[in-house]
Amino acid sequence: MEIPEEIEDWIESIGGMERIIGNLPDEKSLENRSRTYKALSDPIRLKILHLLSMHPLCVCLIKQAVGISDSKLSYHLSVLKSAELIKGVRKRNWIIYEITEKGLRYVD
Amino acid sequence: MEIPEEIEDWIESIGGMERIIGNLPDEKSLENRSRTYKALSDPIRLKILHLLSMHPLCVCLIKQAVGISDSKLSYHLSVLKSAELIKGVRKRNWIIYEITEKGLRYVD
DNA sequence: TCACCATTTCAAGTTTTTTTGAAACCGCAA
DNA sequence: TTGCGGTTTCAAAAAAACTTGAAATGGTGA
Known part of the structure; x- marks a missing residue:
């Protein structure tokens, strides 16, 4: 060669x-x-990440901001979560998602 | 709600x-x-990016380093290229790939 | 206990990405 | 020219990611 x-x-x-x-x-x-x-x-996931970089939010508000179906949103949240870019904590009836340190490194 | x-x-x-x-x-x-x-x-593409961050290389050497088939390599190079992470310039019989400014931002 | 709300899970279908091997391309040197 | 080395393109098959709607879960308050 x-x-x-x-x-x-x-x-x-x-x-x-x-x-x-x-x-x-x-x-x-x-x-x-x-x-x-x-x-x-994925643009949906980047959008969620941006959103959560402003403040932790429950799924229902994320849904309002992103405008997709429950199950679709749930899928994308799970992808972000297994990559440890976000985490979710239960609070009464809700699950509040927040961005992680790691996630923060990828927004802005 | x-x-x-x-x-x-x-x-x-x-x-x-x-x-x-x-x-x-x-x-x-x-x-x-x-x-x-x-x-x-994709791990293959990240590996190529790392490799090219050291020095521009012809396809045949990238192939040697990465150890995959010609057409598979060509496919991955094309993905990196359309994302403008690398670029290729022809030189005699070879095509020499080099990392771009943008590509450099994602290695190390 | 029951019903309810927010959310996830599941399985099926769809779309996109990746792999493969064969064929084509391109510039060069004989 | 012709042939050759290096590389890409192509089409088909395989694998992975995404979407969908229906059903399940799990905590809560009545």
């Missing part, structure tokens, strides 16, 4: 392809990061 | 639900952001 000279020199200088490959993040952390990004990869 | 008192007060204080909804990012920018995140939501 031929490769461009400039690149070949760089690889040489850095200690070979093995070294380069060794510098890549491990599978585990790539998986983790990609899972977070997947949770963020 | 009943809602928790503390939340009701907050909504009141900020000028009502309409004001809150008005503060959300517009659909367009939510779509854009979610599209970027979608491109980042």
Whole structure:
């Protein structure tokens, strides 16, 4: 396999392809990061995240703001929650969702 | 619809639900952001991004580092490229991919 | 206990993304 | 030209994500 000279020199200088490959993040952390990004990869979910960055809210108000069906909202909340971007705490009849530290890093 | 008192007060204080909804990012920018995140939501693509953050590389070397088939690699490169996280420039027989400014913001 | 409200769960259907292998493309050198 | 290496494109199949409406859950107050 031929490769461009400039690149070949760089690889040489850095200690070979093995070294380069060794510098890549491990599978585990790539998986983790990609899972977070997947949770963020939907406009509805980004909207919810923004909303919750202003103040914790019950599902019924999130629903009012986002304008989708209960079960659809519930699905998206669960995606954000398993990515630990939001968390929900029960309060009487409601579940109040709030953004996490981690979630906050992805808004604005 | 009943809602928790503390939340009701907050909504009141900020000028009502309409004001809150008005503060959300517009659909367009939510779509854009979610599209970027979608491109980042795969471990293979994150790995490629990391790799290219070290140095521009031809497809054949990316392939060596990532260890997947040509067409699969090409697919993932195209996803990263349409999100403008990387760009490719032709050089003789090769196409050299390099990370963009934007791409750089998402590595490390 | 019962009925009710807010919310989640479930299963089925739909859409989108990813994988695969074969075929095509493109520039170059013989 | 012709052939070749490097890379992309294509179409079909597989897998994953999303949507839908109906049914279930779980706490609460009567």
